[in-house]
Amino acid sequence: MHRNEKEAIVEEATALLAGANALYVSDYRGLTVAELTELRDKLRVSDASVHVFKNTLTRMAAERAGRAELVPLLSGPTAITICGADAVAPAKVLNDFARTHDELKVRGGLLEGSVLDNAGVRAIAVLPPREVLIGRVVGTIAAPISGLLTVLQGNISGLVRALQQIADQKEAA
Secondary structure (H helix, E strand, C coil): CCHHHHHHHHHHHHHHHHHCCEEEEEECCCCCHHHHHHHHHHHHHCCEEEECCCHHHHHHHHHHCCCHHHHHHCCCCCEEEEECCCCHHHHHHHHHHHHHCCCCEEEEEEECCEEEEHHHHHHHHCCCCHHHHHHHHHHHHHHHHHHHHHHHHHHHHHHHHHHHHHHHHHHHC
């Protein structure tokens, strides 16, 4: 490979690493081309992509992109999963795929500048989807308001019942 080809690869990798909020590093040694294609297809659905670069070129790109904390994860055959807006869905895909394919070993990753180990990636994988988390937050915020409305409604209906009983008693008398 010529120097200018290597420089182009480093520039591409630098752009990918710099633009990613989350990325995961895996060892894909032992996966067949068909299995790697299957993994790529599953990750594409979750708005993520898998890239394989030489480690020396990736190290240079990581340092240029300001992601030097990624360098210790780069040893042996390395596949880097670049995530889109959602970091949870690709982690779930990688975790599920690694469960069915023992060859795939997730080493760790970066999530908004924080280094993750394998356990950290698994912890992210068990999180509920983003929509569910947003729904839970909205439900938590709305619970006191709906409780207040229930109490106020209960007081008003109690007052109406009391007035109705007084009116019934006056009619009977």
